[in-house]
Amino acid sequence: xxxxxxxxxxxxxxxxxxxxxxxxxxxxxxxxxxxxxxxxxxxxxxxxxxxxxxxxxxxxxxxxxxxxxxxxxxxxxxxxxxxxxxxxxxxxxxxxxxxxxxxxxxxxxxxxxxxxxxxxxxxxxxxxxxxxxxxxxxxxxxxxxxxxxxxxxxxxxxxxxxxxxxxxxxxxxxxxxxxxxxxxxxxxxxxxxxxxxxxxxxxxxxxxxxxxxxxxxxxxxxxxxxxxxxxxxxxxxxxxxxxxxxxxxxxxxxxxxxxxxxxxxxxx
Numbered sequence: 001x002x003x004x005x006x007x008x009x010x011x012x013x014x015x016x017x018x019x020x021x022x023x024x025x026x027x028x029x030x031x032x033x034x035x036x037x038x039x040x041x042x043x044x045x046x047x048x049x050x051x052x053x054x055x056x057x058x059x060x061x062x063x064x065x066x067x068x069x070x071x072x073x074x075x076x077x078x079x080x081x082x083x084x085x086x087x088x089x090x091x092x093x094x095x096x097x098x099x100x101x102x103x104x105x106x107x108x109x110x111x112x113x114x115x116x117x118x119x120x121x122x123x124x125x126x127x128x129x130x131x132x133x134x135x136x137x138x139x140x141x142x143x144x145x146x147x148x149x150x151x152x153x154x155x156x157x158x159x160x161x162x163x164x165x166x167x168x169x170x171x172x173x174x175x176x177x178x179x180x181x182x183x184x185x186x187x188x189x190x191x192x193x194x195x196x197x198x199x200x201x202x203x204x205x206x207x208x209x210x211x212x213x214x215x216x217x218x219x220x221x222x223x224x225x226x227x228x229x230x231x232x233x234x235x236x237x238x239x240x241x242x243x244x245x246x247x248x249x250x251x252x253x254x255x256x257x258x259x260x261x262x263x264x265x266x267x268x
Contacts, residue, residue: 001042005032007057008039013050013207014200015043022058027066028119033093040100047267050207050214052104053199054127055111056120061136064118065094094119098151101126102222105215107206111199112136112186117174125155128218130186131202133195136177138185140168158225160184211267212247216240 007018017039019026028036043052056062101108101123110127117139124130124138140152156165160183168175177189190198206214220237227233244250248268255263 001038003035003039005029006035006039008042010046010049012204013048014053014203015046015049015051016053016055017043019054019056019062022056022060024063024066025060025115026056026058026062026120028062028064028094029066030093032066033097036097037093037100040097040104043106044100044104050106050209050211050267051203052106052108053111053203054101054108054123055196055199056113058114060114060120061110061112061116062120062123063115064120064122064141095151098122098126105218106211107214107218109199109203109206111195112138112177113192113195115139117141122152122155125152125159125185129202131195131199132177132180132186132189133192134177134189135192136180136186136189137174138177138180139172139174140165141172208265210244210247210250210263210265213244213250216244 003020005019005021007016007020009016009018017036019028019032021027021029021032026032040052043049107129108127109129109131110124112124112130112132114133114135115137116124117137118141121138121140140156152169153165156168159165160168164183175183175185177186180186181189188198217240220233220240223236224233248266
């Protein structure tokens, strides 16, 4: 599929999805959200892709929803005359994207190259790993726009703790990359010029791993993070372990260890 507002590239098991509205700091309009849905689905269905990297073109990662595209709606008769349940449907594409990213069986890395606020911050938080440029900045800006969130109340407390999450949400202040790393919002901060190199090195390392085992590990990690019962989670983990032992990759892992060589995993 050809895309207008994003760029999707694939190489050596890595798909790189670039938000590509640099003049708008990659603000997401309806067209971009539709293309994001299609691209993430494409990545999920491509057996050759083992890792997804999400980044932004130009100076920003994403400033979230395109406020300019909302102006005509909220200032016209349409908004006042539209029942609340129908207004809520405007958010369905966005929440679908968040769920797609989190449910994608393949590891997702956000390479945050610049400002990430609102929905842009949520998109980064939905990824499994976040690497930030030292020029990146972050804001839970929803309160300043008269809105609650875009799934941020799910992700933010898990990453930074409830107290810090409340502070960021209530204040809406912008924080820099180093502060984001200090509070656990991002995994690491690297010099801006090294961002994609570092990200692709990590993505390549992951892509060379056993795809099925990594998929099962991702599911187990996210499930375990919200689990309230250890015994039931151990049962889930054991079922994933049993499934892993039936794969050719498991046998290759054992053989390569005994033969003192690097394994070659094929996702079977």
